[in-house]
Amino acid sequence: MAVRSVIVLPTYNEAENIVDLLRAVRRAAPDTDVIVVDDSSPDGTADLAEGVAAEVGGLKVLRRRGRASLGDAYRYGFTVAFDEGYPVIVSMDADFSHDPAVIPTMLGLIDAGADAVVGSRYVPGGGTVHWPLHRRLLSKWGNRYTAAALRISVHDSTSGFRAYRAERLRAIDPAATTAEGYAFLTELVRELVLDGAHVVETPILFRDRVRGTSKMSWPIILESMVLVTRWGVADRLRRLRPASRRRG
Ligand SMILES: Nc1nc2c(ncn2[C@@H]2O[C@H](COP(=O)(O)OP(=O)(O)O)[C@@H](O)[C@H]2O)c(=O)[nH]1
Numbered sequence: 236m237a238v239r240s241v242i243v244l245p246t247y248n249e250a251e252n253i254v255d256l257l258r259a260v261r262r263a264a265p266d267t268d269v270i271v272v273d274d275s276s277p278d279g280t281a282d283l284a285e286g287v288a289a290e291v292g293g294l295k296v297l298r299r300r301g302r303a304s305l306g307d308a309y310r311y312g313f314t315v316a317f318d319e320g321y322p323v324i325v326s327m328d329a330d331f332s333h334d335p336a337v338i339p340t341m342l343g344l345i346d347a348g349a350d351a352v353v354g355s356r357y358v359p360g361g362g363t364v365h366w367p368l369h370r371r372l373l374s375k376w377g378n379r380y381t382a383a384a385l386r387i388s389v390h391d392s393t394s395g396f397r398a399y400r401a402e403r404l405r406a407i408d409p410a411a412t413t414a415e416g417y418a419f420l421t422e423l424v425r426e427l428v429l430d431g432a433h434v435v436e437t438p439i440l441f442r443d444r445v446r447g448t449s450k451m452s453w454p455i456i457l458e459s460m461v462l463v464t465r466w467g468v469a470d471r472l473r474r475l476r477p478a479s480r481r482r483g
C-alpha cells in the first residue's frame with residue numbers, strides 16, 4: 236500500500252479550471268486525497284469543487300473567510316493536513332500550470348528519501364511554455380537572485396508544485412511563517428534548508444494558464460524582493476556570528 240498523501244490546493248476564482256483539474260488529479264494520482272483551500276472565491280469555485288466531491292472522492296473543501304492570501308491559504312491547509320495525520324503533503328496550483336502526471340514522480344522521490352521535492356523549471360528538462368516574456372524574466376532572475384541572496388542551491392524557490400515529508404514540514408512550523416504571496420514558497424524552502432532538510436528538485440514544464448486570470452500583482456512581487464533581501468542579510472549576519480541561533 237502506498238503511503239497516505241494529500242494535495243493542498245489553494246484556489247481563488249478558479250471556476251473555469253477546478254472541476255477539470257480535480258478530475259485530472261484523480262486520474263493521475265488515484266490514491267492521493269485533496270484539500271481545496273478556497274478564499275471565498277466570488278465565482279463559486281468552492282461550490283463547484285463540492286459538486287464533484289462525490290465523483291472524485293477523497294476530497295475536502297475548506298472555505299476561508301477574510302483576506303485572500305496564498306500564504307494564509309497554505310498555512311491553513313497545511314495545519315489541517317497535519318491534524319489529519321497525512322505523512323506526505325503535495326502542493327500545486329489549480330490552473331493547470333502544474334501537470335498532475337508529475338505527482339507520482341514526486342511521491343516516489345519522497346519514498347526514496349527526500350524530505351521535500353520541488354518541481355523545478357530551472358533544472359535540465361524543466362521549462363516554461365506559453366509564459367509571457369515579462370513573467371519568464373521575472374521568475375528566472377528572481378530565482379537567481381534568491382539562490383544567491385540566500386546561498387541555497389534550489390533553482391526554483393517560487394515553484395508551488397512540491398511534495399513534503401509532513402514531519403519535516405511540521406518541524407519548521409509553517410504556521411509561524413509570515414509571507415503572503417509567492418514569497419511564502421521561498422520562505423518555506425529557506426526554512427527547510429536552514430533546518431537541514433534534504434530538498435531535491437525534479438524538472439517540470441510549467442504551462443501558463445489557459446483559463447481564468449493570474450493573481451500576481453506588484454505588491455506581491457515587491458513583498459518577495461523585500462523579504463528575500465531581508466532574509467539574505469539575516470542569514471549573512473548569522474554566519475558572521477556562529478554562536479547565535481538559527482532563524483532571524
Ligand atoms: N486560496 C487562495 N488561493 C490563491 C490566492 N492567490 C492565488 N491563489 C491560487 O494559487 C495558485 C497560483 O496562483 P496564480 O494566480 O495562478 O499565480 P501565478 O501562476 O503566479 O500567475 C492558483 O491555484 C490560485 O487560484 C489567494 O489569495 N488565496
Ligand SMILES: [Mg+2]
Pocket residue numbers: 328330332444449
Ligand atoms: Mg498560475
